[in-house]
Amino acid sequence: MQYAAGRVQRLWQHQHFLSRRSLDRGLFSLGDRARMRRFAHKLLSGQPLSVTALGGSVTSGNGAYARRPEDQPLSVGYVKRFEQFLQAVSPEAGHVVKNSALSGVTSGVYSVCANDMVQRDADLVILEFGMNDPTDLAGFRRQERLGFERLVRKALEFPNRPAVVILNHYAYIIAGGSHNTTGDFLMTAENELDVIGQYYGLPLLSIRAAAYHLMRANATGFKSEHGRQKSSATSTHVCSAHPPSADPIHPYGKTGHWALADLLVALIQESALSLAQAPLGAADEAEAQEPVPEPMVAGNYHRPTSTCLLLLDFERMVAEQRGFEWRNERPDAQMAAQKWGWIADQPGAWALLQFDTTTNLKGELQSDENEVVLTHLKSYERMGRARVACESGCTCEDTVIDGYWEREASLTELHRFKATPHRECRVRVTVLRESSSPDGGHKVKLAGVIVVEGLFQAYGSDLDVMANLGSKEVPPLEKQRRRLAASGPSSQGVGRGDGGLQKGSQLGLGGRE
Structure with a gap:
């Protein structure tokens, strides 16, 4: 199929923060291709797309602040930056990108309430829980991992059979890294979330895979200092002085958030290349409609209706x-x-x-x-x-x-x-x-x-x-x-109540905001 030349050209006009080598490493696994090929086809065809992002404070956009008004266009969260990319490729389509993330929340909440948080017509669901889900677990039969698997299964079964992507941020400083100490490569929930993703054939996108060695080497643009310790740069474009982090947890808008968006864009570009090699066909639709396999952990079935x-x-x-x-x-x-x-x-x-x-x-x-x-x-x-x-x-x-x-x-x-x-x-x-x-x-x-x-x-x-x-x-x-x-105290829910779960609970909820 021939796509409009303008859309194809705009698809490749995205300017990446990550190098080509880092992008290749960060696309940790492309998984089954059919659902992403359908997504790329709709984008290049000018059809409206529906995207929902689920995750914690990183997906919410924390860290994407601007020190000066002129920095604001580039200091945006990765979800907003990804939305800008989609709108730039096909501005006439009217894409809907919904950010349903919330600081400090783990995948366990979403595994129960996913039906009420994801648009029913979603074409793409982004899952970002590598930071908030706990890392100190042994085995996949712990409730925290069982919940994440059920969330994946629910997302895969939404009516449009959306592409489901696991996107993992990695906080080098939280993992113990600094200018003179090495961050722990294994200190992330990504280790086990990726295994679940592999089982279901999901695309796996990883900042750790893309940039860990650059962070460890304190390379230009990936230094272990965080942005709030540094003075404002004079450039409104990529500045090598900017570190990837705004604080020990969150990526900085002009670097780390840009890198997260880069991985999503690169995944779509790879899917577009696949379409150039073999146009979208009946086999893709048949693959997308295949039943979700039996649970990876025996018996871990989800309820299709909302609980x-x-x-x-x-x-x-x-x-x-x-x-x-x-x-x-x-x-x-x-x-x-x-x-x-x-x-x-x-x-x-x-x-x-x-x-x-x-x-x-x-x-x-x-x-x-x-x-x-x-x-x-x-x-x-x-x-x-x-x-x-x-x-x-x-x-x-x-x-x-x-x-x-x-x-x-x-x-x-x-x-x-x-x-x-x-x-x-x-x-x-x-x-x-x-x-x-x-x-x-x-x-x-x-x-x-x-x-x-x-x-x-x-x-x-x-x-x-x-x-x-x-x-x-x-x-x-x-x-x-x-x-x-x-607005202050109201009839319902303004902040966290003492009667709820406290910091340091089994899931560490609220400890990573």
Whole structure:
């Protein structure tokens, strides 16, 4: 097939920060080619593309700051830089690139809530978890790695059968590297994430493979100092004085983020070369539509339907109620900042929730009980308590939600309990007469329910901004979080609550922001 000469020319006009040798090393594995060939074909044909990026603070764009206004055009995060490349190749297409990353969050959260964070028509899903996922694991049957595998499987099965790419940042300084010490090559989750990617035939892109030896040699442009220790350069183009890092963790916008975008661009360019050798054909579509193979870890099957029912998706979970009202406590806000929930403020009010507590885990991974997470409002005034009890279908021990704390903040918190698997688990939440609030309040607000597949670590405030992210009109996660934080305590989720998981937890969540 002949593509428009202008698009082909613009495809090769991207200026790489990485050398050709580093690009060749950084394209660690091209994996199965069909899905990326389809992506490159759509780009060169001028068709609109849908891209979603999942990851932590690196994908959010941390480190991509500009010291001077004139530096801003080049000091951008890798997702934005990649979007600029796509728009430059086919500006008429109207590509949609959605950044659903959030600082400090691991792949475990996304493995549960991926259906609500990835655009349903995605053509490409980028997974960047080499920094946030833990490195001190032994074996692939640990819950942290099982969750990442389920995330890969879910992404591969989205309706458009998107290309799924693992992109790994490597922080040389965090790995112990400096101008006189050597960074540990093995200190990254990439070691095991890449094995999972190899099993599923995914493209694997690696900053470690591309530039480790340059960092170790303290080569020009890859020095182990980080950008905030250095004065501003005079050039608005690539300056060899710029280090690859803005701080010990995050890449700098004019170097490290550029290098990450380079790897994505180079992957598309390689796919375009493949199309020049053999045009896209029926064999590519057949390969893209092949069933996802059996799990790498036996029994690690995922549920195709969402187990993460938050905000608007939570309304239908209440099968019956008395005294509860479905209400938006921020009706004038844009969709991403609205605060929906089932709310009651009188003792004796009850809501009967019905949801599926089964998972698709098999064999040794299957459990007699699965964890359920109810998200609820916790605040410092007029808050009440509620009993949570399994009524039919499933069984569980009775527990109590307490919505009061002394902190002058209103945040979403997580109430966790174990329930036996059942397709129609019915759980009754009843507002109690007893109240911990000094003002004797009885307000109870339920905002979501999550049925956990394996281990699940998160903060309620993170789940607030993650809810319903499949919608194109919802802005990037980090923008939502910052806007909510700037507005001060609200009816739900402004920051991290003390009732959530603490730093230093099993997943180290929040320790790598």
